[in-house]
Amino acid sequence: MEERIEDxxxxxxEATSEAVRPGLAEDIKRQIPPRLALHKxxxxxxxxxxxLRVSKFAAAAVIIIAMALMAHFFGNGDFSGNVxxxxxxxxxxFFGGDTKEANLWSAVSEFYGxxxxxxxxxxxxxxxxxxxxxxxxxxxxxxxxxxxxxxxLNARTVNAEELISLQSQMLQKNRKK
Amino acid sequence: xxxxxxxxxxxxxxxxxxxxxxxxEMYYQQIYRYMRRLxxxxxxxxxxxxxxxxxxxxRINQLRNGWMLGAWLYGIATNISRLYLRRHKDDExxxxxxxxxxxxxxxxxxxxxxxxxxxxxxxxxxxxMKLKETVVLHYMQQLAISDAAEAAGVREGTFKRRLNRALKxxxxxxxx
Numbered sequence: 001m002e003e004r005i006e007d008x009x010x011x012x013x014e015a016t017s018e019a020v021r022p023g024l025a026e027d028i029k030r031q032i033p034p035r036l037a038l039h040k041x042x043x044x045x046x047x048x049x050x051x052l053r054v055s056k057f058a059a060a061a062v063i064i065i066a067m068a069l070m071a072h073f074f075g076n077g078d079f080s081g082n083v084x085x086x087x088x089x090x091x092x093x094f095f096g097g098d099t100k101e102a103n104l105w106s107a108v109s110e111f112y113g114x115x116x117x118x119x120x121x122x123x124x125x126x127x128x129x130x131x132x133x134x135x136x137x138x139x140x141x142x143x144x145x146x147x148x149x150x151x152x153l154n155a156r157t158v159n160a161e162e163l164i165s166l167q168s169q170m171l172q173k174n175r176k177k
Numbered sequence: 178x179x180x181x182x183x184x185x186x187x188x189x190x191x192x193x194x195x196x197x198x199x200x201x202e203m204y205y206q207q208i209y210r211y212m213r214r215l216x217x218x219x220x221x222x223x224x225x226x227x228x229x230x231x232x233x234x235x236r237i238n239q240l241r242n243g244w245m246l247g248a249w250l251y252g253i254a255t256n257i258s259r260l261y262l263r264r265h266k267d268d269e270x271x272x273x274x275x276x277x278x279x280x281x282x283x284x285x286x287x288x289x290x291x292x293x294x295x296x297x298x299x300x301x302x303x304x305x306m307k308l309k310e311t312v313v314l315h316y317m318q319q320l321a322i323s324d325a326a327e328a329a330g331v332r333e334g335t336f337k338r339r340l341n342r343a344l345k346x347x348x349x350x351x352x353x
Contacts, residue, residue, distance in 0.1 A: 005348050008297050009316040015294070016214055016317070020206045024223055028205055028230045032197045123191045164184065167191075171183045171243075 108136065108153075115139060125170070134170050138163060182243030189237050201230060204247070207318060208254050214313045215258050216302060225261055229254040251320065251328035255310060262306065293351055300350040308343035311336060 108124070115122040115137075122139035131151035138148040146163045149155045158166065188196035208229050212222035232253045240249050301309060307329075314325035326336035 004352055005297075005344060006316065008293055008351065009312065011290075011294055012297055012301070013317040013319075017210060018213065020209045021223065024209065024226065025201055025205045027223075028201045028227055029198050031227065031231055031234075032194055032201075033234055034194075035192060121192070167187045168184060171187055 108149075112137060133166075134173070135163075135166050182246050184243065186240055186243035186246055190240060192237075197234065200233075200246075200250075204250055205230070208250065211251065211254055211313065211318050212258060214317050215306075215309065217258065217261070221261070225254070225257050229257045232257060245324075245327065247320065248324040248327035251314065251318070251324070252330060255314075255328055255330065259306070297347060297351045300347050304343055304346060308339055308346065311339045312343045312347070315340060 112122055112124045120139045122137055124137045125135055134151040136149045136151045136153070138146045140146055141157065145157050145159050147155060148158050148163065148166065185196050185199060189200065205226060209222050209226045212225045213219070217225060229250065233250055236253065240246070301312060304312070310329055311325065314320050314328055315322065318325075320328060322333055322336060322340075326333045329336055329339075331339070
C-alpha cells in the first residue's frame with residue numbers, strides 16, 4: 001500500500017516540476033553581496049579589552065605577539081624561523097611567563113584586524129591556532145599568489161592550486177575529528 | 178562529490194563570489210519548486226527563493242560542512258516559507274494549484290490513476306504545514322531523511338514520526 005502512495009507521490013513530483021523562469025538565477029546572482037563572508041573584524045579590540053580586564057600580563061603578551069607578527073610579515077623584523085616560538089620566547093624573556101592559546105588567538109585576531117584595516121581581504125580560520133599544518137589565515141598578493149599563515153604561525157607563499165589543496169586537507173582532517 | 182561540496186563550502190566561507198554563483202546554479206530551481214510544492218504562488222515562490230539566497234549569504238558562517246550544503250539551504254528556505262506564512266496567514270490560501278497537475282493524459286485506463294493523483298494533491302494541500310513539509314522534502318525534493326530532518330529543523334526520529342503520520346493521512350484518503 002505504501003509503495004502505491006510513493007508511486008503516486010513520484011507522479012505528483014513529476015507533474016509539479018514546472019519550468020523555472022530563466023532570469024531568476026541572474027536576479028539572485030545580482031544580489032550576491034561584494035563581501036560575502038563576515039569574519040571577525042572588530043573582535044580584536046574587544047578581545048584586547050577582555051584581556052586587559054582579566055590580566056595585564058595577558059594583554060601585554062597579546063600586544064607583543066601582534067607586534068611580532070606585524071614585524072615578521074611587513075617589516076624588516078629580526079624574527080626568523082618559527083614566529084610562534086619567537087613570540088613565546090619574547091613573552092618569557094620580558095615577563096618570565098608563558099603564553100596561552102587564548103592570548104595567541106587574541107594576537108592573531110589583532111593582526112587580522114590590522115590586515116582588514118589595510119584593505120587586505122584576509123580570510124581567518126580561528127579554529128586552526130596551534131595546529132601545525134592547518135591554514136590559519138591567508139590573503140591574496142599582488143602577483144596572484146597567496147600568503148598563508150599556518151596554525152603554528154609559520155608562513156608560506158603558495159599559488160591558488162596549493163591553497164585549495166591545503167584547504168581540502170584541513171577540511172578532511174576536521175571531518176575526521 | 179563530497180570533496181567538491183566541501184571545497185564549495187570552504188570557498189563560500191572564504192567569501193568567494195564565484196562559489197556563490199555556483200551555489201545559485203545548483204539550487205535555484207530546487208528551491209523555487211520547493212516553494213511551489215509547499216503551495217506558494219509563482220511570484221511569491223520567486224520572491225521567497227530570492228529571499229532564501231539572501232539569507233544564505235548572511236549565514237555563510239553557519240555552514241558547517243559541504244555535505245550539509247543542501248540541508249542548510251533547504252533549512253533556510255523552510256524558515257523563510259514559515260515566516261511568510263505566519264505574516265500572511267489570511268492573505269494566501271496555500272496549496273498545490275490545480276494547474277500544476279496536467280490533465281492531458283486522461284484516457285479510460287488512466288481515469289482512476291488521475292483521480293487518485295488529484296485526490297492526493299488535494300489531501301496534501303489540506304495537511305498541516307509541518308506534515309506537508311516532511312512529504313515535500315523527502316518524497317518530492319528527494320532529500321535523504323537525515324538532510325530532510327535537518328532542513329525541517331527537527332531530529333530524525335521526530336521527522337520520521339511526522340512522515341508516518343502524513344503518509345497515514347494520505348493513504349487513508351487516497352487509497353481505499
